[in-house]
Amino acid sequence: xxxxxxxxxxxxxxxxxxxxxxVDKAGETGAAATIxxxxxxRTAPPGPDLSTGPPLAQDADRDARREARAQQNAxxxxxxxxxxxxxxxxxxxxxxxxxxxxxxxxxxxxxxxLMYRQQQTFRRYGTGDTGPFIRAMLRDPALILWLDGQxxxxxxxxxNLARELMELFTLGVGHYTEEDVxxxxxVLTGWTVDRGAGTSRLMPKRHDQSPVTLLGTTGVIDxxxxxxxxxxxxxxAPFLAARLWLRYxxxxxxxxxxVERLVTAFGPGRDVTAMLHALVLDPEFPATNGQLVKQPVxxxxxxxxxxxxxxxxxxxxxxxxxxxxxxxxxQVPFRPPSVGGWPAGAAWLTTASAQVRxxxxxxxxxxAPGAVATLEQAARPDxxxxxxxxxxxxxxxxxxxxxxxxxxxxxxxxITLGLATPEYAVx
Amino acid sequence: xxxxxxxxxxLASGVTGAAALVAGGxxxxxxxxxxxxxxxxxxxxxxxxxTLYGGNDGLNTVIPYGDDAYAKARPTLAYPPDQVLRLDDxxxxxxxxxxxxxxxxxxxxxxxxxxGYPKPDHSHFRSMDIWQTADPVRPQPTGWIGRWxxxxxxxxxxxxxxxxxxxxxxxxxxxxxxxVPGGALKxxxxxxxxxxxxxxxxxAQDTAALARAAGCFTDLSRVQDLMDDVAESxxxxxxxxxxxxxxxxxxGGAAGPLQQQLDQxxxxxxxxxxxxVYSVSLGGFDLHADEKGAQQGxxxxxxxxxxxxxxxxxRSEKGKxxxxxxxxxxxxxxxxxxxxxxxxxxxxSVFLIGNRIRGGLYGEAPSLTDLDNGDLxxxxxxxxxxxxxLRTVLDGEPxxxxxxxxxxxxxxxx
Numbered sequence: 001x002x003x004x005x006x007x008x009x010x011x012x013x014x015x016x017x018x019x020x021x022x023v024d025k026a027g028e029t030g031a032a033a034t035i036x037x038x039x040x041x042r043t044a045p046p047g048p049d050l051s052t053g054p055p056l057a058q059d060a061d062r063d064a065r066r067e068a069r070a071q072q073n074a075x076x077x078x079x080x081x082x083x084x085x086x087x088x089x090x091x092x093x094x095x096x097x098x099x100x101x102x103x104x105x106x107x108x109x110x111x112x113x114l115m116y117r118q119q120q121t122f123r124r125y126g127t128g129d130t131g132p133f134i135r136a137m138l139r140d141p142a143l144i145l146w147l148d149g150q151x152x153x154x155x156x157x158x159x160n161l162a163r164e165l166m167e168l169f170t171l172g173v174g175h176y177t178e179e180d181v182x183x184x185x186x187v188l189t190g191w192t193v194d195r196g197a198g199t200s201r202l203m204p205k206r207h208d209q210s211p212v213t214l215l216g217t218t219g220v221i222d223x224x225x226x227x228x229x230x231x232x233x234x235x236x237a238p239f240l241a242a243r244l245w246l247r248y249x250x251x252x253x254x255x256x257x258x259v260e261r262l263v264t265a266f267g268p269g270r271d272v273t274a275m276l277h278a279l280v281l282d283p284e285f286p287a288t289n290g291q292l293v294k295q296p297v298x299x300x301x302x303x304x305x306x307x308x309x310x311x312x313x314x315x316x317x318x319x320x321x322x323x324x325x326x327x328x329x330x331q332v333p334f335r336p337p338s339v340g341g342w343p344a345g346a347a348w349l350t351t352a353s354a355q356v357r358x359x360x361x362x363x364x365x366x367x368a369p370g371a372v373a374t375l376e377q378a379a380r381p382d383x384x385x386x387x388x389x390x391x392x393x394x395x396x397x398x399x400x401x402x403x404x405x406x407x408x409x410x411x412x413x414x415i416t417l418g419l420a421t422p423e424y425a426v427x
Numbered sequence: 428x429x430x431x432x433x434x435x436x437x438l439a440s441g442v443t444g445a446a447a448l449v450a451g452g453x454x455x456x457x458x459x460x461x462x463x464x465x466x467x468x469x470x471x472x473x474x475x476x477x478t479l480y481g482g483n484d485g486l487n488t489v490i491p492y493g494d495d496a497y498a499k500a501r502p503t504l505a506y507p508p509d510q511v512l513r514l515d516d517x518x519x520x521x522x523x524x525x526x527x528x529x530x531x532x533x534x535x536x537x538x539x540x541x542x543g544y545p546k547p548d549h550s551h552f553r554s555m556d557i558w559q560t561a562d563p564v565r566p567q568p569t570g571w572i573g574r575w576x577x578x579x580x581x582x583x584x585x586x587x588x589x590x591x592x593x594x595x596x597x598x599x600x601x602x603x604x605x606x607v608p609g610g611a612l613k614x615x616x617x618x619x620x621x622x623x624x625x626x627x628x629x630x631a632q633d634t635a636a637l638a639r640a641a642g643c644f645t646d647l648s649r650v651q652d653l654m655d656d657v658a659e660s661x662x663x664x665x666x667x668x669x670x671x672x673x674x675x676x677x678x679g680g681a682a683g684p685l686q687q688q689l690d691q692x693x694x695x696x697x698x699x700x701x702x703x704v705y706s707v708s709l710g711g712f713d714l715h716a717d718e719k720g721a722q723q724g725x726x727x728x729x730x731x732x733x734x735x736x737x738x739x740x741x742r743s744e745k746g747k748x749x750x751x752x753x754x755x756x757x758x759x760x761x762x763x764x765x766x767x768x769x770x771x772x773x774x775x776s777v778f779l780i781g782n783r784i785r786g787g788l789y790g791e792a793p794s795l796t797d798l799d800n801g802d803l804x805x806x807x808x809x810x811x812x813x814x815x816x817l818r819t820v821l822d823g824e825p826x827x828x829x830x831x832x833x834x835x836x837x838x839x840x841x
Contacts (some may be wrong), residue, residue, distance in 0.1 A: 148550075156800075160550050175567055249477055249638065290634040346639050350606065354643035370782050397630035399641065403622065413617070422626060422633075422640035 002288060005394050007031050009289045010280045012392060012427040013248050014038050014090040017302025020123070020389050021270045022088055028368035039273050042091040044123045048079035050112050050262055060187040071336070074110035078319045080333055081121075084297070085311035087217030091123075096297065097247055102137060102169060103341035104146040117144040117332050129269045130240065134170060134227040138211040141193040141200045144276055147339065152189050159185040164339050166230070171335065172242075175235035176215060187226045210258040228337035231270055241275065248279055250288040251327040251345035258284050284366070289394070293348045293426050299357070300364075302427075303419055306391050307368035314367070321363060342385060349425065361419040365412055373410035383408040387418045437523030447803030461608055461694065463584050463701035470748065472783070472820035475692055475705045475736075476572070476596070477594045477685075477753040479729070481712030482551060484722055485758030485803075486795075487771075488524070489538055496795035499635050501763040504719050514538070517721060518788060523726035527778070534739070534780060534786035537839040540813060541793040543774030543805025547757065551771070553714070554756040559596035561813055561829055570811055572704050573599030574823055574828045579703075586704040587695075604704070607691070623648035685709045686732035693739050694744055701708025703821055716768040729753075737780060750781035750820050752812070760801050774805035779814055783819070785841045811836045 001009070007026040011018035012016040015038060018026070023423065026034040026257060036163070037054050050072045059213075084092045086426075099131035106115050118140050127132035137143055144150060147161035170202030190207030202223075211220050213228045230236060245254040254262070266273075266276030279285060294302070300322055302313055313321070326332050331342055365372065380388035384404055387398060396404065400421050407414040418424060487504065490511045491497045498505040511519025512528040515720040520528050530536045546651030548554045555561050561571035569577075573596065576586050581602030586805075588594050588606050597604030599726060659828030688707040695702055709729055714721050732750070740746030774793055793803035814825035815836040824833060 090639075118729075158549075163550075163553070261782045267788070291636050293636050293640070339554070346636070349636075349639045350642050351647040353644050354640075354647050355614060358614055362615060362617075395630040395632075397632035397637070399516070399633075403625045417622075417805070420626070422637050422644070425640040426636040426644075 001291070001339075002395075003027060005289070005400045006286065007034050008394060009286065010035055011038065012196075012302075013292070014093060014276075014280060015088060016084050016093050016096075017305045018088065019306055019308065020392060022272070023392055029104050035277065038090045039277055040089070041127065042087075042089055044120065045083050045086075047116060047120075048076050048112075050116065062280075069110060069112070073106055073162070074316075076106075076112040076116060078316065078324055081301075081319055081322060082311045082314075084332045085309070088305075094126060094272075096333070097118060097244070098126045100336060101243060101248070102143060102233055103336040103339050104142050105336050109142045109145050111195065111198075114142040114145070114193075114195075117198060119329045123376060127273045128271060130170075130236070130272060131231045132230060134230055135224050135273075137169070138165070138188065138223050138227055139191070139200050141195075141198060143300070144193050144200055151192050151204040152185060152191070154186075154189045155206075157182070157185040157189055157208070159347060161185070162188055168340060170230040170239065171233055171235045172239040175233065176237075176255070179213070180215055183214040183221075184226060184268060186212055187214060187221050188223060191223065218347070223354075226427045237270070237275075237328065241279075241293045244276060244279055246344055248276065248292075251293065252291070255284060259284055268338060290426055291346050294424075295342060295344070295348065296326050296331035296353070296427075297333060299329065299425065300325050300360075302366075303364050303424075307371040307415070308374075309363060309367045325356065325360040325363070328360070329353050341386060353425075354420075356419045357425065362418040364419060365416050368415070371415055372411050375414060378407050380389055383411065383414060386417060387414055390415070391418055391424055393418075393421075393423050395420075431715065434707070434724075457607070460584055460587060460605075460700045460702055461698040466582075467699060471703060473696060473749045473752045474820045475689075475707065475749060477729070477733070477751060478555075478594070478596075478706065478707060478708040479753065479755035480551075480555070480710035481714075481755070482554075482757045482759060482771055483725075483755035483775065484714065484718065484769055485755075486761065487719070487722055487759075488521050488748060489493055489776040490515070490519050490521060490628050491517060491792060491795065492519050494795055496761075500761045500795060501769075503767050504763045505770070506606050512651070514788060518792070521723060521726050523723040524730045525781075526730045526737075529734065530737055530780060531601070531786060535782060535784055536780050536786050537784045538788050539777045539779065539807055539812060539836065539839070540788065541774045541789040541803065542754070542777045542790065542809050543757075543803070543808030544809050545805075547773040547802065547805070549555045549757070549771040549773075551756055555772075556567065556595065558756050558809065559594065559755060560812055561832075569600050570594070570596035570598050570600070571817075571828055572706070573603055575599075575704075575817060575823045576602050576604060577833070578827055579825060582701070585700050586706070587702050588706040589616075589691050590706070590708060597704075597706060620648055620689070631685070684732075685728060686735070687834060689732045689736040692814055693736055693743075693746075699745055703805055714759075714768050715764065715770060718763075718768040733780075741782075747782050750779060750783055750816070752816060753778040753780075754809075757814045758803065761795055761798060761803060762801060773802040775803075777809070779812075779816075779839055783841055785839055787839075808834055808835065810834060815839065816819040 004023065004027050007273045008018065008023050010031060011023065011026060028277060087244055101292055106112065109115055121136050125136050147164055148158045149161045152158040152161065159181050166180065166184065168171055186208045191200055191201045192203050195248060209220060210307055211218060214226065215233060216223055217229060238259050241259045242254055246259065261282055262275050264277050266275040304322065323332065336342055374390060375386050384396060384401060400423055404417055455682065464827035487506065490506055492506065492508045492511045504593065505763060510522055512522060512524060513519045514531060527536060544557060546563065556566060559570045562569035572586050577599040579585055583603060586597050586604030587796060588597055588604060590606060623644045627641055627648060629641060633641060692705045692707065711725050740749045754777045755775060757771045759769030760772040764770055781827055791806040793806055810829050810832045812836040814832055814834060816827055817823040817825045817828055818835065819840055
């Protein structure tokens with residue numbers, strides 16, 4: 001790979017799609033410094049204004065409440081879309097990773113404020129030590145509502161949260177027993193959500209304080225103690241390494257050597273950023289180029305970024321159009337299909353998705369007169385290269401070049417086709 | 428509602444064999460299915476599985492109107508006896524199921540009551556996992572139809588779904604069913620068949636992912652050739668967060684409207700396709716509040732396409748071997764909750780429909796008063812139903828597919 005291809009590959013994975021200019025700059029800075037800069041701590045962006053619309057009367061009817069909720073949800077959607085499109089660093093992408101990992105849906109939580117609050121936890125804790133992160137997530141009101149923590153009481157324990165916590169969020173199947181699930185549920189009994197205040201708290205009356213045997217430890221264990229047992233578990237670091245590899249590396253599982261290197265980087269400080277840093281520097285990482293299927297959100301946001309569309313200037317209707325593309329492709333932020341999160345890999349490569357990409361591409365190009373002008377400035381024989389540069393594609397296959405060549409005379413059409421290419425569906 | 432199942436995570440996380448993922452990810456065009464009839468054994472049965480996502484309220488579907496405890500437990504939710512569609516002196520169907528009632532009258536519907544599994548799980552995901560994997564104890568990477576497929580030679584065309592992503596039940600250990608995208612194909616005028624074919628051309632420079640991305644265009648061009656004559660296409664569903672009733676967790680089901688799916692099934696059956704199992708689904712049953720009208724509406728959305736499908740099958744020689752089975756991940760609790768809805772429950776009725784079925788009420792109806800912590804106690808293990816379908820419709824070996832399960836439901840067949 002050329003140096004340009006190396007930094008392109010890294011940035012395509014770490015960020016929501018680098019622009020040609022960002023790749024130019026990375027070429028000057030060099031790969032090592034580019035990666036460090038992309039992973040550097042970033043101040044969280046100002047939050048969405050969820051106070052839109054007049055305050056609801058105490059006796060507001062069901063329809064009025066629904067309408068108010070729908071408006072807040074829409075504002076949250078628009079806000080995050082703008083953040084993703086505006087961010088050239090690894091920050092929003094990692095936030096999106098954690099969202100898919102803890103896979104909580106607004107369709108059940110029914111509160112934009114609580115979904116945003118959960119996202120703040122991702123931003124605040126998701127780059128560092130997973131110990132405090134998991135402690136915070138177990139107190140997260142949206143997660144508690146999503147996994148029925150509200151119903152988890154000493155009298156009638158609900159195992160939903162405890163099970164998913166170990167299976168999907170921290171350890172993986174096979175590293176805990178059904179007894180651990182029951183014990184974990186008892187430890188978490190009594191944690192309830194005050195929807196009005198947007199907070200969670202432990203209600204002692206509903207909490208089961210008796211000793212349990214959980215993951216090999218016997219005694220009275222509280223929420224923080226449970227979180228600590230999880231992150232100290234030998235399965236935790238390898239589990240997280242595999243999850244990161246799935247989204248940042250390759251659809252094929254990581255080799256044992258990769259896992260070992262990532263676990264070492266994670267270290268006793270359980271540093272997520274260090275693990276991610278090690279991932280893109282891993283000797284097996286370069287060979288993953290072109291092996292990962294873009295998730296729909298990645299496809300849409302990278303198009304917006306690379307076509308130079310200023311999401312901050314898009315009106316509500318245009319932003320809604322972008323959301324509609326994601327929906328048609330099967331991935332809507334804040335609405336993962338289940339607690340298992342979104343699929344990966346070939347599951348996204350369906351005839352339906354190819355069709356939606358073909359239909360969406362012209363709409364994206366309409367929003368991007370600047371990109372069209374850029375291609376117009378290139379001499380006709382150079383336009384395929386200019387398109388590859390614009391979309392940060394290393395090279396066109398001979399198949400795709402043959403399809404694109406006749407459209408070189410029409411830059412608008414050329415970009416439209418470029419977005420729909422197989423090359424642009426993977427990265 | 429564009430909701431995928433938990434299963435997809437299992438696929439995505441590599442729990443399922445990579446081979447299954449590849450097979451499942453390889454979308455077959457309808458042409459591949461329609462043109463596959465040569466391999467079909469004479470008289471082979473066909474199973475159409477209808478999954479109702481969200482937990483359909485069984486007690487307001489097959490209504491025990493003759494039991495005083497029913498109305499008592501659900502003062503605002505219960506249907507009075509004069510509104511139910513009578514099955515016998517004790518039971519009747521929801522008024523939304525007129526088509527099914529007519530089929531029952533024609534002796535073609537077996538209602539198996541009280542179907543469930545030990546230690547019922549109240550989570551949609553877990554319980555749907557259990558129903559689809561047929562293992563109530565441990566999470567399994569394979570579905571019961573997928574395991575049948577493994578034993579039946581592994582041709583993906585034998586078990587297909589019209590959902591965009593493979594449902595768990597079709598994933599086997601060494602093979603997987605196919606997803607066959609259907610529906611109307613709306614493409615910009617500038618997108619010509621030539622363009623699709625050109626994008627679909629394989630290149631020596633392709634990575635595996637790139638090859639699959641290109642393959643989608645080939646599939647698309649094939650599907651497009653066939654879809655021109657599909658009549659009415661359903662409008663794009665634009666789900667909103669309020670469409671689902673309060674308290675509904677995303678619980679799976681990502682297909683087009685049921686009618687569209689069943690139309691596709693009917694076309695394949697009429698064409699004599701090799702396919703033995705079709706998986707279709709309908710979501711929206713998770714009604715924790717204001718349930719009564721909403722559930723009846725959902726049941727009508729099931730009933731109308733179902734009645735039309737069965738009618739079409741009756742008129743086709745090739746349709747006589749079709750058996751439809753309808754299930755949901757659980758029923759609801761016996762007592763209504765404070766919001767005129769019901770919470771996640773346990774055992775419920777399974778419907779088996781077809782010419783091969785001896786109509787009637789089967790299984791012991793669970794008691795409405797001898798409850799397990801507010802829930803019905805199941806009386807028929809769901810694996811009995813599966814075993815029976817495997818043996819009688821799919822010519823399979825139930826004990827191989829169902830981990831040595833011996834029970835069977837044998838009196839429902841003609």
